[in-house]
Amino acid sequence: MDLYDxxxxxxxxxxxxxIEEILDFSxxxxxxxxxxxxxxxxxxxxxxxxxxxxxxxxxxxxxxAALRLGCDVIDVSEMSMTSIAKGETLADTIKMVDAYxxxxxxxxxxxxxxxxxxxxxxxxxxxxxxxxxxxxTQTLLDLFTMREAKGSLEGLNVALVGDLKxxxxxxxxxxxLTMFGAKLTLVAPDSLQMPEDTVSHLKEKGCNPxxxxxxxxxxxxxxxxxxTRIQRxxxxxxxxxxxxxxxxxxxxxxxxxxxxDMIVMHPLPRVGEIAPEVDSTTHARYFKQAFNGVPVRMALxxxxxxxxxx
Amino acid sequence: xSETPIKEVKLPPIRNGTVIDHITCGQALNVMKILKVNxxxxxxxxxxxxHVVSTKGDRWKDIIKIEDRELDAKTVDKIALxxxxxxxxxxxxxxxxxxxQVCLEDHVVGLARCSNPNxxxxxGEPVAPEFTVVGRHPPQLRCCYCDRLLTxxxxxxx
Numbered sequence: 356m357d358l359y360d361x362x363x364x365x366x367x368x369x370x371x372x373x374i375e376e377i378l379d380f381s382x383x384x385x386x387x388x389x390x391x392x393x394x395x396x397x398x399x400x401x402x403x404x405x406x407x408x409x410x411x412x413x414x415x416x417x418x419x420a421a422l423r424l425g426c427d428v429i430d431v432s433e434m435s436m437t438s439i440a441k442g443e444t445l446a447d448t449i450k451m452v453d454a455y456x457x458x459x460x461x462x463x464x465x466x467x468x469x470x471x472x473x474x475x476x477x478x479x480x481x482x483x484x485x486x487x488x489x490x491x492t493q494t495l496l497d498l499f500t501m502r503e504a505k506g507s508l509e510g511l512n513v514a515l516v517g518d519l520k521x522x523x524x525x526x527x528x529x530x531x532l533t534m535f536g537a538k539l540t541l542v543a544p545d546s547l548q549m550p551e552d553t554v555s556h557l558k559e560k561g562c563n564p565x566x567x568x569x570x571x572x573x574x575x576x577x578x579x580x581x582x583t584r585i586q587r588x589x590x591x592x593x594x595x596x597x598x599x600x601x602x603x604x605x606x607x608x609x610x611x612x613x614x615x616d617m618i619v620m621h622p623l624p625r626v627g628e629i630a631p632e633v634d635s636t637t638h639a640r641y642f643k644q645a646f647n648g649v650p651v652r653m654a655l656x657x658x659x660x661x662x663x664x665x
Numbered sequence: 666x667s668e669t670p671i672k673e674v675k676l677p678p679i680r681n682g683t684v685i686d687h688i689t690c691g692q693a694l695n696v697m698k699i700l701k702v703n704x705x706x707x708x709x710x711x712x713x714x715x716h717v718v719s720t721k722g723d724r725w726k727d728i729i730k731i732e733d734r735e736l737d738a739k740t741v742d743k744i745a746l747x748x749x750x751x752x753x754x755x756x757x758x759x760x761x762x763x764x765x766q767v768c769l770e771d772h773v774v775g776l777a778r779c780s781n782p783n784x785x786x787x788x789g790e791p792v793a794p795e796f797t798v799v800g801r802h803p804p805q806l807r808c809c810y811c812d813r814l815l816t817x818x819x820x821x822x823x
Binding site: 464487489 | 784786788789808809810813
C-alpha cells in the first residue's frame with residue numbers, strides 16, 4: 356500500500372483504491388484487534404495522540420490500535436494542560452511534539468488544524484476530527500462497517516439523518532460514499548441541512564442527493580440509516596439548538612417500516628436519537644461500528660508507519 | 666434658438682497614472698477599497714465610471730482612472746480576485762506606456778482571509794491564508810486549510 360509516511364487529513368486525500376486497500380487490511384486486523392493474535396509490527400514506534408477536544412471512542416481506539424501493534428503512545432487530552440493555554444501556537448506545539456514521536460494524531464476544535472499540523476510536522480499526521488471539518492478515520496470505519504454488513508459499498512442506499520450541517524462525520528462520509536456510487540438521502544430540518552458547497556461537491560462527483568425532512572417517507576427504501584447527534588456545542592445560539600433538538604428519534608415503532616436487513620449506524624455518543632430498545636434488534640450496528648475503529652485504525656497506523664504483520 | 670450638441674466626456678483623460686478598465690460591473694467601489702485611497706492620503710484626482718457601456722464581453726463595466734499612481738503586483742492580484750477581466754493601463758504623459766490584463770492564478774496566498782471564523786488560519790497561527798481557485802467567472806476560492814468556499818471576497822481581502 357502506498358500510504359507509507361503519508362498524512363491523512365481529509366478523506367479526499369485517499370483514492371477509492373486506497374480506501375479499498377485499507378478496508379481489506381482492516382479485515383486482517385480483526386483477530387489482532389480482538390487480542391486473539393499478537394503483533395509487534397510497530398515495536399519501537401511512538402504515537403503522539405493530541406486531543407484538544409473531548410473524545411472517548413476516537414482517542415481510546417487510536418490508543419488501543421497502537422498498543423495492539425506494539426506501538427507506544429504519548430498523549431495530551433486537555434488544552435488547559437499544555438502550553439497552548441499559555442498562548443503557544445498550534446504550529447509550535449506540533450513542531451515540538453513532532454520531535455518526540457513518529458506519527459501525530461490530532462483532534463482540534465478549529466477547522467483546518469490538521470492541515471496546518473501536516474504542514475509543520477516532518478512526521479505524518481492523521482486528522483482525528485477538526486471542528487466541524489473532516490474526520491477521515493471515522494469515515495473509514497463507517498465504510499468498513501457498511502461493507503461488513505452489506506458485502507459491498509457499491510450502490511448502497513444510505514440515509515444520513517440529523518445534524519448534516521455541523522456534523523463532521525457526515526461530510527466526509529458523503530464524500531466517500533459518492534466514490535462508491537451510493538445513493539444518498541439527506542434527512543434533516545432545513546436549518547441543519549448539508550451545506551450547499553458540500554452538496555455541490557457531491558453533485559460534481561456524480562451523486563445527486565435527495566433532501567427531505569421526513570424520515571418516515573424514506574425509511575422503507577434505506578439500506579443504511581446513519582443517524583447523527585445534533586451537536587449542542589456547535590450552535591452559536593442555544594435557542595437555535597433548542598428548536599431542533601430531538602427532531603428525530605429512532606425507535607422500534609419507526610423501524611417497523613424499515614427493511615429487515617436495514618442497519619442503523621451512529622458515530623456515538625448518542626443523546627436520545629436512538630432509543631435503547633433498538634440496541635437489541637438486528638438493525639443496531641453502532642457498537643460494532645465503535646469496535647471497528649480499532650482494526651481500521653490499526654490498518655492505517657501500520658500502513659503509514661510501514662509495519663509488517665508477523 | 667439653435668441647439669449645439671454637448672460633447673459627452675464620461676471620464677477625462679489623465680496625464681500620468683493608471684486606468685483600471687473592464688472592472689466587473691458593480692465592483693468599482695470594492696476596487697477603490699483595494700487601492701486604499703481616501704481623502705487624507707491622496708493629492709491627485711480619481712475618476713470612477715460605474716455601469717458604463719462595455720465594448721467587449723459583458724454589456725456593462727466599471728472603470729477607474731487614478732492620477733499619479735502606479736499599482737504594485739499585490740494590489741493587481743487582489744483586483745483579479747473581484748474583477749478577473751480587468752485591464753491595467755499605465756499612462757505616462759497622456760500615452761499608454763504599458764497595458765496588461767490582471768491574472769487570477771490557480772493558487773492564491775496571503776491576499777484574503779478565510780471567511781470561516783473557525784478556520785485555523787483566523788486563530789493567530791504563523792501561516793498565510795491559502796486558497797485554490799475553483800471558479801473564475803465569478804471567482805470562487807476554496808480554503809486550503811478548512812476546505813470551505815470563501816464567501817464575500819471583497820469583505821475578506823487583506
